[in-house]
Amino acid sequence: MAELLDIFRALADPTRLRVVALLREMELAIGELAVVLDQSQPRVSRHVRILAEAGIVERRREGSWVFLRIATEGPASGIAVNAGEWPFSEGEALVIANDARRLAAVRAERAAAAERYFAEHAVEWDAIRSRHVAESEVEAAMLAMMRGRGLGHLLDIGTGTGRMAEIFAPAAHRVTALDRSPEMLRIARTKLAGQGVPIDLVQGDFLNLPLADASIDSIVIHQALHFAHEPDRVIAEAARVLRGGGHLLIADFAPHADEDLRTRAAHARLGFSDAQIRNWFDAAGLALESAQALEGGDLAVKLWLGRRRDGQSRSPLSRNDKRLAA
Known part of the structure; x- marks a missing residue:
C-alpha cells in the first residue's frame, strides 16, 4: 500500500505527468527534458528525482550525460506504460501535444548531430570499407x-x-x-x-x-x-x-x-x-x-x-x- 501511495503522490503533479508522457516516447537526457518542458535543469532534476524515488523512471549515466526512461520493472512500470490511456482533460492533452512537437525538435537535433559526426569521420571509415x-x-x-x-x-x-x-x-x-x-x-x-x-x-x-x-x-x-x-x-x-x-x-x-x-x-x-x-x-x-x-x-x-x-x-x-x- 505504501509503495502505491508513493507512486500516486509522485504522479500528482502536472510537470511530472508531462515527463512520464515524454519518456513513453523515447529516452531523454535531463537537458533535453528541460528544453521540451521549457523549465530550468535544476527544477526538472527535482521532478525526475521524485519520479525515480517512486520507481517510475530509471536513470542511466553515459559519460557526462544522464539518460532517463520509464522503469521496466516494478508496479510503477505498468502504470506508466499505460499513461496514454489516462483521462487527460482537454487542456492537459493540449499541453502534451505541444510537448510532442518540441520533442520532434529534439529528435531532429540528435539526427543533425549524428550527421555532423559522420561527416567528420566519413573519409576515415570509407577508406577502410573500400x-x-x-x-x-x-x-x-x-x-x-x-x-x-x-x-x-x-x-x-x-x-x-x-x-x-x-x-x-x-x-x-x-x-x-x-x-x-x-x-x-x-x-x-x-x-x-x-x-x-x-x-x-x-x-x-x-x-x-x-x-x-x-x-x-x-x-x-x-x-x-x-x-x-x-x-x-x-x-x-x-x-x-x-x-x-x-x-x-x-x-x-x-x-x-x-x-x-x-x-x-x-x-x-x-x-x-x-x-x-x-x-x-x-x-x-x-x-x-x-x-x-x-x-x-x-x-x-x-x-x-x-x-x-x-x-x-x-x-x-x-x-x-x-x-x-x-
Missing part, C-alpha cells in the same frame, strides 16, 4: 548464419552506430546495444528510435559487461574484437553472460599485415585466424559451429559462430588465469 567486401554482403552473411537460431535477448557488443542492433532487431525479443563511447551511443539512439522491440542502449566495456551471468540468449560482435588487446578476455566475458545453448557471432578481419591500421585506426590486433578463435572459444566454454570467409579487396572478413555448451553458465576462463597465446 578495402574489403561490401558491408551489405557482410550483413547478409551474418543474418544468414544466425537465421533460425532463436535470438531472444540479443546483445550487440561494440554497437557503434547501432547498425547490428538495427538489422537483428526484427528477429529478437529484446536488444541490448553496448558501447564504451557516449558519442556513438547517441548516434545509435537516433538510428534505433522506433524499433518494434525494446532496445536498451548501455555504456560499458567489453571486458566488464554490466550484465548478469547467463542472462543473454545471443551475442554479436561486429568489427570490434580487433580493438581488444586481450581478445580472449572479451570472448570469455561474452561467454559468461551467454545462456547455455546461446550463440556468439563474431565478424572481423582475417590475419593481415597492414600496420597502418594499428597506427592510424587504433587496431590492437591485425585480424584473427580460425585456430585462435577456436582456442579462445573452447577455453570460454563455446563450441565453434561454423566459420566463413568473405573475400574481396585486400582485407578478408571472417565470420565465426560459436554456441555456449549446455549446462555451463559461467566462463571457465578467469581474469587471473594464464592468457592464451595470441
Whole structure:
C-alpha cells in the first residue's frame, strides 16, 4: 500500500505527468527534458528525482550525460506504460501535444548531430570499407548464419552506430546495444528510435559487461574484437553472460599485415585466424559451429559462430588465469 501511495503522490503533479508522457516516447537526457518542458535543469532534476524515488523512471549515466526512461520493472512500470490511456482533460492533452512537437525538435537535433559526426569521420571509415567486401554482403552473411537460431535477448557488443542492433532487431525479443563511447551511443539512439522491440542502449566495456551471468540468449560482435588487446578476455566475458545453448557471432578481419591500421585506426590486433578463435572459444566454454570467409579487396572478413555448451553458465576462463597465446 505504501509503495502505491508513493507512486500516486509522485504522479500528482502536472510537470511530472508531462515527463512520464515524454519518456513513453523515447529516452531523454535531463537537458533535453528541460528544453521540451521549457523549465530550468535544476527544477526538472527535482521532478525526475521524485519520479525515480517512486520507481517510475530509471536513470542511466553515459559519460557526462544522464539518460532517463520509464522503469521496466516494478508496479510503477505498468502504470506508466499505460499513461496514454489516462483521462487527460482537454487542456492537459493540449499541453502534451505541444510537448510532442518540441520533442520532434529534439529528435531532429540528435539526427543533425549524428550527421555532423559522420561527416567528420566519413573519409576515415570509407577508406577502410573500400578495402574489403561490401558491408551489405557482410550483413547478409551474418543474418544468414544466425537465421533460425532463436535470438531472444540479443546483445550487440561494440554497437557503434547501432547498425547490428538495427538489422537483428526484427528477429529478437529484446536488444541490448553496448558501447564504451557516449558519442556513438547517441548516434545509435537516433538510428534505433522506433524499433518494434525494446532496445536498451548501455555504456560499458567489453571486458566488464554490466550484465548478469547467463542472462543473454545471443551475442554479436561486429568489427570490434580487433580493438581488444586481450581478445580472449572479451570472448570469455561474452561467454559468461551467454545462456547455455546461446550463440556468439563474431565478424572481423582475417590475419593481415597492414600496420597502418594499428597506427592510424587504433587496431590492437591485425585480424584473427580460425585456430585462435577456436582456442579462445573452447577455453570460454563455446563450441565453434561454423566459420566463413568473405573475400574481396585486400582485407578478408571472417565470420565465426560459436554456441555456449549446455549446462555451463559461467566462463571457465578467469581474469587471473594464464592468457592464451595470441
